[in-house]
Structure formats: structure tokens, C-alpha cells
Amino acid sequence: MTTRLRTIRLTVNGSTHEITVETRKTLADALREDLGLTGTHLGCEHGVCGACTVLLDGRPVRSCLLFAAQAEGHEVTTVEALGTPDRLHPIQQAFWEHHGLQCGFCTPGILMSTVWFLQHHPHPTRDEIREMLAGHLCRCTGYLQIVEAIEAAARSVGRKGP
């Protein structure tokens, strides 16, 4: 198979990058392989599990279902842009305190969806949280502590601002 290359510019976590990728390369693979951002994980590569969720111009997308070329000129935000181990983002802090993760593989995608969700639902009901979370698969936690974490995150983001 002949492979076509394309050079694209995109902004990732605030920095502009120019990368040359095969046109068939997914955004997830470009983030992981070309930009070294391995915090974005691939759980199914067919758009169901949500582990690869990143923000594209602020909105959650499945990066396994987008080609890197489609992100040309757009702004991508990944888990690496949230907090650091000694300065966690309030959502990460809430997940930490409420044991909202076990193996951690699905976590980055859930965190990114939660960032968007709390911006648009600063005072979410439990049903709204469950509806958002239903777009993600987690095989370890049984979800209950994730729901608790998001409720706590909503309270703390509400206090401190996003």
C-alpha cells in the first residue's frame, strides 16, 4: 500500500507543532508517537471505550476516530495539560482523594471529559454525571467512586473556579 504523507500544524497543550504524518494516521497515534504524549491511551480503537478522549477546541473527542490531519489548525488538549504530581488539577485531586481510579488506563479520557463537563455543568446532578460517564468504559472501579470523585470535583471547581 502506498502511503501519503502530509505536514500539518496543530496546537497541543498550548504549543504549536508541525508534524509530518501519514494521512491515515489517527490523532491518537500522532499524539502518542509523534509528540510523545503517551498519557492518552487506546483501549479499543473503535470509539467505544473513551480512553483516548482529548479536547479538540475545548470539546471532548475520541482521538482514535479522528485522523491527525483533521486536527490541522485546531487546538488539542490532553491529560498532560492538567496538573502535575505536586500540583494536581482539582479534578485530579478529587479522583485521588476518592479512589476514582485503579489501573489508571481509562482515567485520562475520563478526566478530559470531566473537564469539559464541569465547564458546562458546574452544578451537575448525579444523573447528569452518570450520563456523561456512560460514554466511558472502566473495567476496574465499578464507577461508583468515579461518580463520587466528580461530585467532589464539582464542589471544589465551583469554589475555586475552573
Added chain:
Amino acid sequence: MSQVVGRPIPRVEDLRLLTGRGRYVADLRLGGMQQVAFVRSPYPHARIRSIRAPDGRVYRAADLQDVRPIAPRWEGEGFLPTAQPPLAEGVVRYVGEPVAVVVAPTRYAAEDLAEQVRVDYEPLPPVPDVDAALSPGAPRLHSDNVLYRRSHVHGDPDGVFRRAEVVVRTVIRSSRCTAAPLEGRGVVAWHDGSTLWVWTNTQTPSLIRSALALSLGLPECAVRVVVPDTGGGFGQKMHLYPEEIVVSWLALRLGVPVQWVEDRRENLTASAQAREERVEVELAAGTDGRLLGLRARIVGDVGAYHVYPTTAALEPLGVAQILPGPYDIPHYAYEVLAVATNKPPTGAYRGVGMTVGVLAMERAVDLLATRLRLDPVEVRRRNLVSEGRFPYTSASGLVYDGGSFREALEQVCALADYEHLRKEQEEARRRGKLLGIGLACYVEYTGLGSTTFRRRGMTEVPGHEGACVRVEPDGTVRVHVSFSHQGQGHETTLAQLVADMLHQPVERIRVERVDTAASPHGSGTFASRSSVAGAGAVLAAAGRVRERAQAIAAALLEAAPEDVVWEEGRLFVRGAPHRSVTFEAVAAAAYRILPGGSVSPGLEAVAYFDPPPATFSNAAHLAVVEVDARTGSVRILGYFVAEDCGRIINPLIVRGQLYGGIAQGIGEALLEHAAYDDHGQPLATTFMDYLIPTVWEMPEDVRVVHLQHPSDRPGGFKGMAEGGAIAAPAAVANAVADAVRAPVTRLPITPELVLELVCRGSRDGVDRTADPA
């Protein structure tokens, strides 16, 4: 310093996992690394006539002539060994079996290359299920299709059944499931000229090292297995697979690093699956509901080969051994068959043997209650082994070291307000709403040691775990253990154990990832063994370090070691608190020449722990469901657990393990089915077909009470990671049966099955008889 064992401290490992700094096997990059893709069989059963490959790095069985197949052993009669070559030789036996392998600079290019490999197959008649496999004249997958057979008689079951006032009988079919960890399997291998490095997300690093060395003809010390962060395992990652061998062989052959990362389709169709069994179970009882005898026949559809290290005997034999469960049953006979079919091998999945055993037994106990018009709680109450009878030897020969079976049942009923629930159920029924209440009581073997594995015949699994505790000169404590973690939180719970032993804050304890060149030898992480076998090793090693630290402190303080006491991270002379040293000073002194050479240098210890046969956890679960008689949907309204896992190390983590297990159990009860068609073709190849629970399937109202009767193992702990997955399928199945008033005999309980049961329930009026089919 107050004790940290028992406290809900947030996990140490989370800081990297939350910030995208975890390093899973797919994240590893080595210079010059090549990518691997496998060519897999599209046929369940076929002869390979020829393989035509394009130019490039393509390898097939003929290239791996010196590589030994996967051929696990099992001691004892009734075992028919199988040998799976890492790339199929001549014949393929399941869809997804590796036939050839290709190497290219990127995975995209590797898959392009794999697509150009042309394999000419001659299809053979498939053996899609056990009925086909056992029928006369069936095609044989090996010299026989029965890979394991065992029967056992305890007491006089046939006599008891002849004389019994009441006999109930049912046949339960569990569905073929798969663990489906969110991260699939993966391997990076590299040979540096003397050492074969293998980074892989295995649950059993020592066993994989031995198996790879054996398979590739290398000395064991020339293989170094390193376990990176791992995205769930649930049993599936405890086996040796063809891919580990092939990728390691490629590293040896090519001299460059190679990486293979399993994709979801591969995980759903070519990694070990689990559970598919038919359990015929019969109970003999008196009219008072007292159980007198049990007879069972368990037939497992185990797929095409034995898996290493557990073999195909593990799951169906596990069902037979746990079937009497927490009930006092004097007479028992069972027959177990593990039958080969043209499907992927079955292996370990959370709750091995126990989930299906509990499902079958708890369904049968409910049928007995219905037959006798007794409350299901009352029937259980009359048969649970009472607290005064431990150690109790079950009719299958398991020795329960302790338990709180009756207390758990009473507590779960109190927690759920059982009497009130029954009233609510009646009222709802009058309004046309179908509510159901389902119970499941179980006993769970945890922390098995060598005696249990030997008695079973599992010769490939040693039974011990090892730990090394080393205090660095700055007082930091490093812990190396033999068992890897896949999300259970070992970096925190093991640190809690050591923290208390050495009076240090958890932050000073670092639990390192498993690297077989640095970590002690052990069995691995499976069958709820880390907090029993693993903790035993860690506590023993930390205890020795503690003694050494006291001796060093005594030398520094010029006192006798027995006069040195610990408090708040300091060691001081009893009765003279002003004569004290810090732990850091002791650590530093351990690496200097001490006055008078009274103490040898270093502050570390290695210990192994081979636990006695097993320690048993137990619990009672209660599920409340609502069934929609129009759509067939099942909603779980409430879920209640009274469980005894001994002393708890970290309540946050225990809760998480329990919830996660319950979710998997609900999935197994209602959704999950690795379905195959009548020709052996897989029908569930994506997460659109293999349905794992989302948050919507998980009830919001889950309440748990812990009984915490300590075991007599080190620390008083019992294993607990499987309980939710063991009991939830039975509790949900019983609740659905109770709602629709018809027997549930197979999983998953799909909407179609529910509608069928609703029709039967309304026709029969009451769940009066056991289902004969």
C-alpha cells in the same frame, strides 16, 4: 505514630497515573524498535496447505523449529496434555490462532505486510461446542477431545438420594466470558547480547521468565522480565501466550527491540476466555430443608488447548470443589470434564471456578426453597456451617479455616431490611411491578500455598511469594516483591504494612515494579493472594529489618537490643527516652563502619512465604432488581453486601475492589457473552458486541458491611479482590428468577431471555419446579 494499616489513605501510585505519567507497555520506546503484527487464522479448524509471503520480515512455524510449544503439565490421572506451537503448525484450531508474524518499522506498515501474507487453508469440520465434541465420530482436536476428567465421591450420595424426601435438580449454563481489561496484552523484547529483556504486563513475572527460558532454550537467568504499569488483568494476564514467545524469539533473531501491542479484536478473540460451563446439580434434602446430599456434573468448554500455567482443569475443577460452598452437606459426588472445542483456550478470570460454582449452588438452593415453600433466607439459615465448627472440612475436601457464614447472612438481611423489602415486593406486584430479591452466600479460597497447588495437581505454580525490604542510607525503604500489580494498589497497601512495621510514614516506603533481576521469586498476582501470600512475605522481611535496625540502634545507644523500643519514628532505650536515635540515623549507621565492628553493614532482608493451604473469605450478597415485563430489561435497584475479608488494610481500596467485582459480576449476569456461531466463528469482536457494564448498569445504592474476623495468617488478612465477581451473577440471577417467578438457568440474562421467562412465570404462576433442561 498511629497505625496506617486500616486507614483509607489515597494511593501513592495515583499521582503518576492521574497526570499521564504512567508507563504502560504500549508507551515504551527503545531506539530502533520494530513493530510486530500477527497473521491469524480466519478458520476455527483447518489444515494449512501453504503460506505465501511477500519479501520482508515474515516468519512462520518452520522458522521457529527450535522453539518449544506451550505444554503445561498437571499431575494426576485424567489429564491429557496438549502442545500449542507459538505459530500454528499444519493445523489451526481456533479463529485468531497465530499463523505467521511480520515485522516492520511501524504498526501501520506491519499490518500492511500481514495483509499480503496469503495462507491457503483446507477447512476441516469444526467442533463448535461440547455436545459436538463428545458426540460419536466427532473430529478430534487432539488424541481425544476430553482434556481432563475427574470424579470424586464423598460419603454415600447415591444412597442419600435414594432415600431423600426431596430432590431438586437443575442445569445451569454459564456463558463464555472474557476479562477484557481496558489495556490489552503487550510485549517489548530486546536481546542485548547476553540478556533477553522482556517488558510485559504479566501477572506472573517469575513463571513467565521460566516458561520463556524453557521455550527458547535459554538459561533462566538470561531472561529478565520487567513489568510496567498495567491496565487491569483479572486473570487473563497470568498466562503465557504464543505472542510472548514469538516476540521474544524475534528479538533474539533480529537483534533489535521489537514491540507488539494487542488490539481489541485480538484481545476479544485470541486472548484466554473463561467460564463456559454446563453444571448439572442435584440437591437431596429433608422436608425441613436440611441438605443431605449433592451430586454434580460439570462440563467445561475449554477451547483448543490447555493454558500455561493453570491448564484447562482449573476452572471446571474449581467449580466442583467450591460447589458445597458455605453449606454443611455430608454427601457429595461430582464428575468434571474439560472438553476441547475450536475456540480460544479458556483461562483464569476473576472468581475462577467460584463464580460458576456459586451460581449453580445458589440457584439450586433457591429452587429447594421454592419447592418447600420456605423463605430463601430460612433455607440458607438451616444449612450454613455454624461458627463453632471450624476448621471445617467440606465434602469436596477443602478445609475452611474460619468463617462467619451465618453472621454474614443475618447482617446482609439487616442491612437491606429484608422483611421490609419482601413487603415492598408484594405491594409492587399488586401494582403490576416485578421486583425481585436475590441472595448469594459464598466462601472463597484465598492466598493458596504450595500444598493446595500440589494437591490439585497444578505443578507449574509454586505457591510462595517473596519480598525484599531494603533501607537505603537516607532512610528511604525500598520494597521489591515477586508479584506485579494491575491496579490493585500494591504500592500503597504494601507500603502501609511496612510503614507500621518500621514506624515510618508511607511516603518513605517505595514499592518498586517487578523486575525479575531484582525482585525475589514468586508465583504472581492471582486468586486473591497478594494480601495473604504477598503480605506474609513483606511482613516477614520487614520484621527482620526491624530486628536489624534495633540491633544497630542498640550498638549506637550502647544498650542491649531487647531494651530498644520504637516510638514516633525514633528508637530509644527503655526507660530512658533521652537516649534515642532516629530511624534515619540508624539507616545511615548501617552503611558506615560501626564502633567496634559490633554490627555488620547493610539494612535489608529477603523473605519468602508459602502460606498454609488457604484462608477463606466469605460473604452474603443481596440484589434487588426490577424487571420490565414489556421490554425485558433488568434494573438493579439496590445491592447489599456483608463480607468478611479479615482485617482491612485500606478501606478505600477494599471498597474499590468490591465495587469493581460487582460490576464485572453484573456484566456476567446481564450482558457479557463472547458468542460463537455454530461454525466456531466469533460474533463478539468489538466493544459494540462484547458488552461490558457502563455506569448505567451499576446500581447507585450499594451498601457494604464488613465483619473483619481476622484470619490467622500474618496481619490477620484474607484475600478479597474476587468476592464481587463471585457472588453478583448468582445474586442477580436469583433476583431475576424471583421477580419473574421462573427459573433462570443460563447467563447472560438478556432481554429476550427475560421476556421468555416472564411468559413462563405468568403461565406457571409460581417457580414450582426445577428446570429439567
